[in-house]
Amino acid sequence: MSQGSSKLERLDAIRGHLYTHGPSTIQALADAAGASLATIRRDLQILEEQGIIDRAHGGARIAEGSSVEVAFSAREGRNLAAKRALAAAAYEKLTPHATIFLDAGTTVRQLARLLRINPMPMTVFTNGLLVAQELLDVPKLRVVVIGGQLRNENASLVGPEAEAMLERLWFDQLFLGVSAIGPDATIYSVDSAEASLNARMLKRAEKRFIVTDSSKFGVMSTYAVAALAPSISIMTDANLSSDWQRQLHDIGMPLTLVNVPAGAS
Incomplete structure (x- = not known):
């Protein structure tokens, strides 16, 4: 993905990478989306506010929701x-x-x-x-x-x-x-x-x-x-x-x- 990719394309790339590969570092997500670390951090903030991902120190994962038995x-x-x-x-x-x-x-x-x-x-x-x-x-x-x-x-x-x-x-x-x-x-x-x-x-x-x-x-x-x-x-x-x-x-x-x-x- 090019550096000029749109926000929607980046968000899709982040979701897809996290779903396929599980918990990932910000660097891995930046590589997958073809974007800078600062841009990925802003994108992760958006996805976290939407309840789609959980952020951890240095990375993120798809939100798990409530605990199950x-x-x-x-x-x-x-x-x-x-x-x-x-x-x-x-x-x-x-x-x-x-x-x-x-x-x-x-x-x-x-x-x-x-x-x-x-x-x-x-x-x-x-x-x-x-x-x-x-x-x-x-x-x-x-x-x-x-x-x-x-x-x-x-x-x-x-x-x-x-x-x-x-x-x-x-x-x-x-x-x-x-x-x-x-x-x-x-x-x-x-x-x-x-x-x-x-x-x-x-x-x-x-x-x-x-x-x-x-x-x-x-x-x-x-x-x-x-x-x-x-x-x-x-x-x-x-x-x-x-x-x-x-x-x-x-x-x-x-x-x-x-x-x-x-x-x-």
Whole structure:
């Protein structure tokens, strides 16, 4: 980026760098935006006032918002670079003015975080309280949280009430994270209510995207959600084994493999 880049271009470059690479020094941000240290400091002040970043001595990071329960935080930190790369690829699939559903998983929450820092006009439904929190007071977005019983493990809403609400809705796009994709080419969940709700989600969307890192493939869990099918698109990282790539090709599933940037955290 040239030294004459506009403020909007610099702010986009800063947000993109922090999202992809995690906490960064002011020098790294200056290099990414092609601007002086003094200019970057002024830009960071703007982003901090907007609630988009947190500043620390000598650097900055994307704002984390409120604390979340420990188990969810621990899962969210696993394979974080892959989750961020997948979220960035999923963001490119978003259609302005669409109605979409974002589930409560950790990878999809990264997509919500990216939508928060780069919003576009659309309606977002979710069963995830933390996803909704990411999108609180974001311009251009209309956010709807479906009702149901609170599942503490990932701050999601599940159960008959949530499923009944889904039956009255139709979505242009669904972005769904998964707990496991078994050797039998079936999506699984660790929770029966979550499995039932996820199955209903898949039936209520025109375009269905499974967004998950490659560590979830070949793993079994307790409750079946749905069999993999050509009507479902898979987005995962490029570490997916060649055997799984062939299996998905044989099923006829659209597959997007995403490279994880070296050094990302």
